[in-house]
Amino acid sequence: MLKLIKYELKTVSKEFLILLGVVVFLNLALMTRINAWGDDAIMGLSFLIWFGVCVGAFIFNIIMFTRDLKQDTGYLVLTLPRSGYQILGAKLISALIVSAATAVLGGIIFLFMVAVPLGKYDNIIRALHQITKDPTVNTFALYRNLFVDLIISIAGYTSTLLIIYFSCVISKMIMNKRKYSGFVSFLIFIVINLVYGKLYQLISKAFPKTLNPYVTYTGDPITISSGKGSVDILLLPVSVVGGIFALLVTVGIFIGTAYIMERKLDL
Numbered sequence: 001m002l003k004l005i006k007y008e009l010k011t012v013s014k015e016f017l018i019l020l021g022v023v024v025f026l027n028l029a030l031m032t033r034i035n036a037w038g039d040d041a042i043m044g045l046s047f048l049i050w051f052g053v054c055v056g057a058f059i060f061n062i063i064m065f066t067r068d069l070k071q072d073t074g075y076l077v078l079t080l081p082r083s084g085y086q087i088l089g090a091k092l093i094s095a096l097i098v099s100a101a102t103a104v105l106g107g108i109i110f111l112f113m114v115a116v117p118l119g120k121y122d123n124i125i126r127a128l129h130q131i132t133k134d135p136t137v138n139t140f141a142l143y144r145n146l147f148v149d150l151i152i153s154i155a156g157y158t159s160t161l162l163i164i165y166f167s168c169v170i171s172k173m174i175m176n177k178r179k180y181s182g183f184v185s186f187l188i189f190i191v192i193n194l195v196y197g198k199l200y201q202l203i204s205k206a207f208p209k210t211l212n213p214y215v216t217y218t219g220d221p222i223t224i225s226s227g228k229g230s231v232d233i234l235l236l237p238v239s240v241v242g243g244i245f246a247l248l249v250t251v252g253i254f255i256g257t258a259y260i261m262e263r264k265l266d267l
Contacts, residue, residue, distance in 0.1 A: 004082065004090030009097065012064055016098055019060070023053050023106050027113050046113045050106040057102040058157075061095035065165055066182075069172045069265075084262030088165070088254065095161055096154070159250045163192055166257045173264050196249060200242050207241035 026049045030042050068091075167189040175181035 001086050008094035046110050050110045053106050057099045084258035088258040162253045166253045169260045203245050204239035204242040209240050
């Protein structure tokens, strides 16, 4: 699988560099407006650039997957002596690597923009020092919560990508180069999300316990209305049973997508 991942990353390296180049160019353009525009406006625009390039990476991951379903590159990739699970796994891991690298490098450029050209370096250090040294702040709980939120975000992102991939291969299987196959993929994606969202809502309502076993990082519990008194320490609270359901659905979609890629697609 490592060779497949390397191949996938190599095929997207040019586009990835273009994404980063866009971030650098736009931030350099913003630097020319320092002292002409307000600091808040420049920071806000720099953040929007970061957010925009992350969305661009997400869209690009979808385009790269559908390209192999529609173009001649599919013959090279999908006919390799590898299982559908390996091919899909390599594509998914590569997509996550590209998205993570885009988010991290874009974030570094944003922080550099705030810290150096705008001269906010001392403010950032002071804020970090205040958080880590404040006796009312449970630093361990803060880092733990952020880590859990990161895992939940990655899981949600992965699930979304898999639903999109599944929609694309279903459309490819039933349409096979016919007109409006992209629109059919979109409709399938919408239907799956509506059904999935409704089932998750019903399960979460039937089993309302959320993944909130600790207090907030400041040491004070926050009661959320949906949790009916449960303690919320996560930026992204998750229903326990609903989370298990979401995990099973994600695994099932992965298996289904890989099976269709290996056995049912007519290239």
